[in-house]
Amino acid sequence: MADHDDGNPLWDASIDRRELLKRGAVAGGALAAAGVLPRHAFGALPGAAGNVTFYSNQLAQVAESEAFRKTLLQGFDGKVDAIFAASDAEFDTRVRTEARANKGTVDVLGALHGNYTTLEDKNYLLDLSDIAKDFTTGKYAIAKNLMTLGKLGTNKQYYMPWMQATYLMAANKKVLPLLPKGAKINRLTYGQLNQWAKNIEAKNGKRLGFPASSSGLVHRFFQGFLVPAFSGGVVTTFKTPQAAAGWTWMKAAWSHTHPQSLTYGFMQDPLLSEEVLLAFDHVARLKNALELRANDFVVFPAPTGPKGLAYMPVLAGLAIPKTASNIPGAKALIRHLLSRSTQAKTLSSVGFYPVVAGRLSKRVSSGLRAEANAVKIQQTSAKALPSLLPIGLGGEGGNFNNVYRNAFTRIVIKGEPTTAVLADEAANLQAIMDKTGAPCWKPDPPSNGACKVK
Amino acid sequence: MASVAQPAAQARRARRWEGLPYWLVLPTLAYLVIFFAWPTIQAFGLAFREDGVWTLDAFDTMVNDLRFKEALRVTLILIVVIIPLQFALAVAMALLVNAQLRARGLFLYVFLLPLAISDLAAGIVWSSIFTERGYLNTVLEKLGIIDTPYIWLDFQKESLLLFTIVVAEIWRSTALLMIILVAGLQGIPKEFNEAAGVFGAGFWQRLWHVTLPMLKPSIQVALLLRVILAFEVFATVIAIAGEGTTTLAAEAYRWENTNQDENVAAAYASLILVLSLVSAGIILRFLRTRKEQLLR
Numbered sequence: 043m044a045d046h047d048d049g050n051p052l053w054d055a056s057i058d059r060r061e062l063l064k065r066g067a068v069a070g071g072a073l074a075a076a077g078v079l080p081r082h083a084f085g086a087l088p089g090a091a092g093n094v095t096f097y098s099n100q101l102a103q104v105a106e107s108e109a110f111r112k113t114l115l116q117g118f119d120g121k122v123d124a125i126f127a128a129s130d131a132e133f134d135t136r137v138r139t140e141a142r143a144n145k146g147t148v149d150v151l152g153a154l155h156g157n158y159t160t161l162e163d164k165n166y167l168l169d170l171s172d173i174a175k176d177f178t179t180g181k182y183a184i185a186k187n188l189m190t191l192g193k194l195g196t197n198k199q200y201y202m203p204w205m206q207a208t209y210l211m212a213a214n215k216k217v218l219p220l221l222p223k224g225a226k227i228n229r230l231t232y233g234q235l236n237q238w239a240k241n242i243e244a245k246n247g248k249r250l251g252f253p254a255s256s257s258g259l260v261h262r263f264f265q266g267f268l269v270p271a272f273s274g275g276v277v278t279t280f281k282t283p284q285a286a287a288g289w290t291w292m293k294a295a296w297s298h299t300h301p302q303s304l305t306y307g308f309m310q311d312p313l314l315s316e317e318v319l320l321a322f323d324h325v326a327r328l329k330n331a332l333e334l335r336a337n338d339f340v341v342f343p344a345p346t347g348p349k350g351l352a353y354m355p356v357l358a359g360l361a362i363p364k365t366a367s368n369i370p371g372a373k374a375l376i377r378h379l380l381s382r383s384t385q386a387k388t389l390s391s392v393g394f395y396p397v398v399a400g401r402l403s404k405r406v407s408s409g410l411r412a413e414a415n416a417v418k419i420q421q422t423s424a425k426a427l428p429s430l431l432p433i434g435l436g437g438e439g440g441n442f443n444n445v446y447r448n449a450f451t452r453i454v455i456k457g458e459p460t461t462a463v464l465a466d467e468a469a470n471l472q473a474i475m476d477k478t479g480a481p482c483w484k485p486d487p488p489s490n491g492a493c494k495v496k
Numbered sequence: 497m498a499s500v501a502q503p504a505a506q507a508r509r510a511r512r513w514e515g516l517p518y519w520l521v522l523p524t525l526a527y528l529v530i531f532f533a534w535p536t537i538q539a540f541g542l543a544f545r546e547d548g549v550w551t552l553d554a555f556d557t558m559v560n561d562l563r564f565k566e567a568l569r570v571t572l573i574l575i576v577v578i579i580p581l582q583f584a585l586a587v588a589m590a591l592l593v594n595a596q597l598r599a600r601g602l603f604l605y606v607f608l609l610p611l612a613i614s615d616l617a618a619g620i621v622w623s624s625i626f627t628e629r630g631y632l633n634t635v636l637e638k639l640g641i642i643d644t645p646y647i648w649l650d651f652q653k654e655s656l657l658l659f660t661i662v663v664a665e666i667w668r669s670t671a672l673l674m675i676i677l678v679a680g681l682q683g684i685p686k687e688f689n690e691a692a693g694v695f696g697a698g699f700w701q702r703l704w705h706v707t708l709p710m711l712k713p714s715i716q717v718a719l720l721l722r723v724i725l726a727f728e729v730f731a732t733v734i735a736i737a738g739e740g741t742t743t744l745a746a747e748a749y750r751w752e753n754t755n756q757d758e759n760v761a762a763a764y765a766s767l768i769l770v771l772s773l774v775s776a777g778i779i780l781r782f783l784r785t786r787k788e789q790l791l792r
Binding site for chain 1: 563
């Protein structure tokens, strides 16, 4: 343990203290100017970070918030008041109000890429280029495409990538022999997935599972996976025949789906109880199953549709508003959260993946490593079609989700005719786009003005 | 001289005491205004005003929502099915507690236990009983009654789903009725029942002609409370049925939390309030206790 005494046992190379100190000194230049010198390393920057107010719409579930306060802030030499917004709307309102008043109490913001792009005035955020330059190479490097997202289309670093996540499929190993002939688990098509679920039904009953209760994230499956994989878009292609084909697939798959799916919030629970043998969910919501019984489960990418392997990447970032009262402390907190040890703890405690480079060591549970591997295969697939979380919807995000959920309820559960439902819901979708004026986001082609349903 | 001053001072003191009850009521009144009346007014404001304009948009959205009819229907079904069952059970439980049995204290505590559990926790407990790999199926399998686990929480079998909710709700909230009825029973003088017994009335006759009529004021209170609470039921429903079914309060919660539309949530809240008021009015009207029936 001697070489891990810096509280960083989760990376596969032990950390060179001298190197860290050197980097800390360089990185702490700005802090040094403010009279705050790095005492130790990234992981535990200044003793004088003071009071820092952290405001986030991520990690808002009670268990996650607790993990943030107890585990992720460990080693940070300052007092952090961590506040978690219950909803995007609450987050947007507070950030916008503080910006307008040109006066605020928040020092560090934690939010998704889409939340930052929605800000009316990007100049409300401090340019973090001075921090960014310390995360360009070596073990501390953050992938360039992530850094570019943080620039919000400018040459300033408005937010630092913080943690990432996505959604995956998981299966109990006992249904692997039931895979359809010729199907490769890491390159499943939607047709093969359906056939697999059908084979499972013949032997074990309806064992496919979706998190379709009100606390489940099944709408992300429709927005980020099903609809784009079949139609190539999310909004513009909403009522195309290709999208309708996607819903027809859903109907077929639903006939092999566990009837209790409407009560599932986190798929890790029915996977563990074996009510469900094949499931789709957010990585953080599969985590417990994979950690508790890594040997019983496999994780693999979402299936590929006619337009590609559509998947929804989730990227959260850290930013400092201009109205922050403790900017040196805020920067110290960002460096702390991006330190390798905190990044590793972020994975093991809340299930979000690191943004900094470096291979995960064997000390990370094998379940989490399997997940990381599946995430990588999904991202780097030749057919990958990233489908972003909605951007620019602000308080309408809930209604946007409702359109997809209603389409699901009406077409799949109540059996209404697909084309008519899609036409109805397309009108609702268009109303939301018009109300917010949100331009299209990937994979829809860029638009001038509000995104239009074709 | 003193004899003139004394009555005046006495009168002053008496006047001071006359005002006292009002002062004592004041904190309660302030509490009710701040935490009930004001939020109620605000909720109505939210329901009828959007962006500073008076509008019925929120109600329009509510009524035309996919799940509105289902929510209204299920809420009413639950009330119609649960409340009579609960009353029958509560009367039986109250009589049992009130009978001079040796273990009456034990009965009371056991019956009261569910009251101490939050409705969401109760919902989660019952969902772990009814879920496919839950306790109920395990027990049934062990007893050899079923071969393979039976799926109770199947959204395609609505009556079965509602049955599970009814069971959970009865378990959770019958004790509330029972405790009110026990209090009522203890206020009925023994002589009435004894007299009826002397005239040859059996148990059922005494129950029907003596006990229940005398319980009327308690029944009225219990019914009032229970019906109002029934309009608000949602945590049990969400925990057991998920998206499989819904109630008015569950929809209010969904619009506030998931859809983040406080106007529509407030419209649901207003509807629940109006329905509660109407049913409270009906109960008060039909279960009116005439003055001469009151026990003094």
